[in-house]
Amino acid sequence: MSTDVTAKSPAPAPPGGSGPAADGGLLGLVLAGLRRNMRQYGMLIALGLIVVLFAIWTDGDLLLPRNVSNLVLQNSYILILAIGMMLVIIAGHIDLSVGSLTAFVGAFAAVLTVQHGISWPVALVLCLVVGAVAGSVQGYLIAYLGIPSFIVTLAGMLLFRGLTEILLKGQTLGPFPDGLQKLGNGFLPEVGPDTNYHNLTLLLGLVLIAAVVWQEFRDRRRQQEFSLDVLPTRLFLLKLTALVAAILVVTLLLASYKGAPIVLIILGALVVGYGYVMRNAVFGRHIYAIGGNLPAAKLSGVKDKKVTFYVFLNMGVLAALAGLVVAARLNAASPKAGVNFELEAIASSFIGGASMSGGVGTVLGAIIGGLVLGVLNNGMNLLSVGTDWQQVIKGLALLVAVGFDVWNKRKSGS
Amino acid sequence: MAGPVLEMRSIVKTFPGVKALSDVTLTVRQGEVHAICGENGAGKSTLMKVLSGVHPYGSYEGDILFESKTCQFKDIRASEQHGIVIIHQELALVPHLSIAENLFLGNEHATRGLINWRETLRHATALLRRVGLDEHPETRVADIGVGKQQLVEIAKALSKQVKLLILDEPTAALNDEDSDKLLDLILELKNQGITSIIISHKLNEIRKVADSVTIIRDGRSIETLDVKAPETTEERIIAGMVGRDLDHRFPERTPHQPEEGAAPALEIRGWTVFHPIDQQRKVVDDVSLTVRRGEIVGIAGLMGAGRTELAMSVFGRAYGRYAAGTVLKDGTEIRTKTVAEAIGHGIAYVTEDRKHYGLNLIDTINRNISLTALDKVAQRGVVDEHEERQVAEGFRKSMNIKAPTVFEPVGKLSGGNQQKVVLSKWIFAGPDVLILDEPTRGIDVGAKYEIYTVIDQLAAQGKAVVFISSELPELLGMCDRIYTMAAGRLTGEVPRAEATQEVLMRHMTKDKEVTR
Numbered sequence: 060m061s062t063d064v065t066a067k068s069p070a071p072a073p074p075g076g077s078g079p080a081a082d083g084g085l086l087g088l089v090l091a092g093l094r095r096n097m098r099q100y101g102m103l104i105a106l107g108l109i110v111v112l113f114a115i116w117t118d119g120d121l122l123l124p125r126n127v128s129n130l131v132l133q134n135s136y137i138l139i140l141a142i143g144m145m146l147v148i149i150a151g152h153i154d155l156s157v158g159s160l161t162a163f164v165g166a167f168a169a170v171l172t173v174q175h176g177i178s179w180p181v182a183l184v185l186c187l188v189v190g191a192v193a194g195s196v197q198g199y200l201i202a203y204l205g206i207p208s209f210i211v212t213l214a215g216m217l218l219f220r221g222l223t224e225i226l227l228k229g230q231t232l233g234p235f236p237d238g239l240q241k242l243g244n245g246f247l248p249e250v251g252p253d254t255n256y257h258n259l260t261l262l263l264g265l266v267l268i269a270a271v272v273w274q275e276f277r278d279r280r281r282q283q284e285f286s287l288d289v290l291p292t293r294l295f296l297l298k299l300t301a302l303v304a305a306i307l308v309v310t311l312l313l314a315s316y317k318g319a320p321i322v323l324i325i326l327g328a329l330v331v332g333y334g335y336v337m338r339n340a341v342f343g344r345h346i347y348a349i350g351g352n353l354p355a356a357k358l359s360g361v362k363d364k365k366v367t368f369y370v371f372l373n374m375g376v377l378a379a380l381a382g383l384v385v386a387a388r389l390n391a392a393s394p395k396a397g398v399n400f401e402l403e404a405i406a407s408s409f410i411g412g413a414s415m416s417g418g419v420g421t422v423l424g425a426i427i428g429g430l431v432l433g434v435l436n437n438g439m440n441l442l443s444v445g446t447d448w449q450q451v452i453k454g455l456a457l458l459v460a461v462g463f464d465v466w467n468k469r470k471s472g473s
Numbered sequence: 474m475a476g477p478v479l480e481m482r483s484i485v486k487t488f489p490g491v492k493a494l495s496d497v498t499l500t501v502r503q504g505e506v507h508a509i510c511g512e513n514g515a516g517k518s519t520l521m522k523v524l525s526g527v528h529p530y531g532s533y534e535g536d537i538l539f540e541s542k543t544c545q546f547k548d549i550r551a552s553e554q555h556g557i558v559i560i561h562q563e564l565a566l567v568p569h570l571s572i573a574e575n576l577f578l579g580n581e582h583a584t585r586g587l588i589n590w591r592e593t594l595r596h597a598t599a600l601l602r603r604v605g606l607d608e609h610p611e612t613r614v615a616d617i618g619v620g621k622q623q624l625v626e627i628a629k630a631l632s633k634q635v636k637l638l639i640l641d642e643p644t645a646a647l648n649d650e651d652s653d654k655l656l657d658l659i660l661e662l663k664n665q666g667i668t669s670i671i672i673s674h675k676l677n678e679i680r681k682v683a684d685s686v687t688i689i690r691d692g693r694s695i696e697t698l699d700v701k702a703p704e705t706t707e708e709r710i711i712a713g714m715v716g717r718d719l720d721h722r723f724p725e726r727t728p729h730q731p732e733e734g735a736a737p738a739l740e741i742r743g744w745t746v747f748h749p750i751d752q753q754r755k756v757v758d759d760v761s762l763t764v765r766r767g768e769i770v771g772i773a774g775l776m777g778a779g780r781t782e783l784a785m786s787v788f789g790r791a792y793g794r795y796a797a798g799t800v801l802k803d804g805t806e807i808r809t810k811t812v813a814e815a816i817g818h819g820i821a822y823v824t825e826d827r828k829h830y831g832l833n834l835i836d837t838i839n840r841n842i843s844l845t846a847l848d849k850v851a852q853r854g855v856v857d858e859h860e861e862r863q864v865a866e867g868f869r870k871s872m873n874i875k876a877p878t879v880f881e882p883v884g885k886l887s888g889g890n891q892q893k894v895v896l897s898k899w900i901f902a903g904p905d906v907l908i909l910d911e912p913t914r915g916i917d918v919g920a921k922y923e924i925y926t927v928i929d930q931l932a933a934q935g936k937a938v939v940f941i942s943s944e945l946p947e948l949l950g951m952c953d954r955i956y957t958m959a960a961g962r963l964t965g966e967v968p969r970a971e972a973t974q975e976v977l978m979r980h981m982t983k984d985k986e987v988t989r
Binding site: 281338339340341342344345347348351352354355356357358359360361362418419 | 788789791811812813815816822824829830831832833834835836840843844845847848851854855856858859898
């Protein structure tokens with residue numbers, strides 16, 4: 060290996076045998092592409108499969124416009140939590156407190172707006188600040204005092220739950236002002252001429268499609284510039300078509316009901332923003348570095364404590380946002396809100412490709428993982444499966460997803 | 474003279490890609506203390522692992538005869554049943570259990586699964602008396618010092634009816650007093666008829682306790698000497714340890730001409746560091762050294778000499794508990810309390826353990842390279858992936874990193890290529906001073922040469938290079954000056970012209986004497 064320099068060609072060959080597959084039909088191409096990117100696409104395909112299966116089992120009810128809209132609203136807060144949880148898990152930690160924290164923030168919002176009549180924008184900001192403070196206290200204990208995150212957030216879980224009950228005196232408090240309710244149940248306003256569809260949603264969908272197509276082509280061009288392995292043209296077009304079709308379908312479904320939920324817009328912004336940070340920002344890089352190999356990151360000058368602190372602060376803010384959305388959706392703050400949310404968020408992250416030892420995962424993965432659970436929930440509700448069996452099935456889904464990941468990793472020999 | 478109790482004949486042990494032992498023959502006589510001596514990586518520990526069944530029968534070639542019977546140990550338990558007990562360098566005690574519990578771990582005095590505490594304590598007390606350890610058997614192991622823990626290990630061996638005791642560098646972690654006590658105990662056990670094999674670097678210890686010494690070099694047994702014979706001097710042993718031909722090649726190198734008057738790029742004064750856990754132990758003791766621009770300065774020392782500890786503690790106090798000392802860069806004192814500060818002052822430390830401290834193995838080549846200096850490829854906190862990729866591609870070509878793309882996970886590369894990534898990472902950080910800790914450990918000869926060339930180029934560019942290595946030929950081939958360390962102290966400074974393996978080895982085995 061030391062002398063064999065000639066074998067090293069300047070144009071790198073794509074890993075895995077793509078040669079024969081390139082000559083095969085489109086199906087062969089697709090299969091080869093999938094095989095190479097099993098980890099990336101595995102869960103996406105699983106999600107697609109689950110959607111198709113439940114659509115069939117429910118005689119299409121799953122994909123009725125009203126239900127799709129519901130699906131988004133029902134799962135939005137778990138998805139918001141899952142984004143933050145993904146960061147925490149990538150950094151090599153865990154946060155068990157977020158369920159209780161969402162309840163606490165919901166209660167706080169209720170006390171502010173319902174009991175004290177504070178205007179809702181002010182209350183919203185105050186709630187996010189409370190989340191940030193809660194997150195930063197936990198983050199400080201974990202990062203700077205070195206108390207394990209499991210312990211700190213387990214304590215936080217009990218503590219915030221207790222504080223919620225104290226704040227609400229065991230009662231349910233509501234209703235919220237209209238503005239805040241919109242956060243959980245609201246849709247984009249209706250504008251323009253009366254078509255059968257929701258105009259603004261259609262417009263947004265088209266903008267999104269344009270953005271995605273532009274982004275995909277730009278990525279591809281850049282990769283080609285560096286003579287990197289790119290998808291074969293036919294496969295690339297297929298992927299692009301599938302992507303556009305998926306966005307189009309969801310857009311049309313939403314637009315033929317009440318339009319895009321406001322929380323979906325927020326969620327979309329979060330996914331794009333956090334995806335960008337984790338991929339392109341120095342901060343995101345440092346999160347992957349401390350999760351992947353903490354001693355090496357330290358010796359590379361990464362301020363590991365600061366990074367850990369901010370990851371938990373961020374989790375607190377997102378938990379507060381999720382808390383507001385839940386409270387707004389139920390239109391009441393309840394002492395029992397947010398129970399098990401932390402577990403759903405953690406499960407979403409692991410289904411979406413996070414690793415127990417940290418350093419691995421993507422924001423999009425957390426969303427896909429969350430959607431897998433969400434569609435399972437919704438689909439089983441439509442089929443009137445009892446909550447008992449729902450839990451069993453969700454547990455199995457988590458096991459299968461992570462088991463598949465482990466098996467796949469071992470097979471590829473890494 | 475007593476007959477042999479142990480014979481190991483023509484032992485060959487191969488790991489994937491490396492021949493750790495190519496032909497070792499060892500004969501130990503009944504009732505003697507037999508020392509095994511050799512450089513780091515010569516194969517001493519591997520040999521003992523073969524003997525004790527850590528590497529089971531079938532994974533090596535050759536024969537082992539113990540008490541004239543052929544032995545085929547399939548694990549440690551099997552060798553222990555024959556009375557062969559090994560005490561590893563890293564002690565195998567459970568810190569939160571008591572001495573007594575540790576003594577009989579896996580071998581409890583119990584009836585039907587219930588521990589008989591009376592019998593346990595009685596037996597433990599007897600064993601502790603035998604090794605001269607004055608501690609209550611119910612004391613937690615974590616609460617006693619390393620020296621006493623070592624005695625507990627020996628007591629544990631005695632409880633197993635030991636006939637042949639193997640000690641792997643037993644005094645490496647001990648202070649003078651504890652070392653003496655331990656050596657006395659070995660002699661005492663010898664009087665009780667227990668044969669011992671002791672692996673040690675320290676020639677004064679060997680002279681004190683051993684009857685004979687076998688020298689191992691590059692996986693071969695070279696010779697066995699009678700320690701008590703007058704012709705077996707320390708020089709004689711050293712000659713045996715180092716006497717190989719230079720089988721490595723080094724790039725042609727014009728020795729550095731120091732500029733008169735210019736302050737050294739890096740100067741360390743009176744650097745003293747304590748062990749992170751054992752607060753009493755000085756791991757680095759009053760070390761002062763200088764490195765000039767364009768100079769390659771070696772640090773030689775055997776295992777436990779404190780080389781890595783010195784480097785890591787200077788580099789942002791990443792090791793141990795700082796006690797005293799200053800760091801000067803180009804003549805002015807600098808703060809290096811954190812790694813970020815050290816990097817900011819243009820110091821880079823390339824770790825000896827690239828897998829644990831050097832690289833994020835699950836991440837890609839480009840992301841590993843950019844990590845130390847992400848700001849160089851980022852604007853306002855946003856990484857320019859375009860530029861990052863170009864930087865990584867540049868290093869892939871210039872360093873000849875063999876990987877299809879820079880998006881390959883580093884964990885999939887070979888050792889030599891991983892090392893090139895680590896070096897790239899630190900070169901990208903743009904330091905003035907590079908501290909290289911065993912930069913060629915565990916990589917093949919071809920890759921070694923490439924790395925030597927890079928180091929040479931760095932010095933030619935005016936960087937100051939500190940080169941820590943256990944391979945003396947490598948230091949002799951590359952360095953302008955070589956410091957030697959032993960037991961945390963500097964024991965010598967040898968200019969290139971005067972440096973030979975023998976001279977260095979003499980300084981490196983000088984254990985605790987200070988000479989300047």
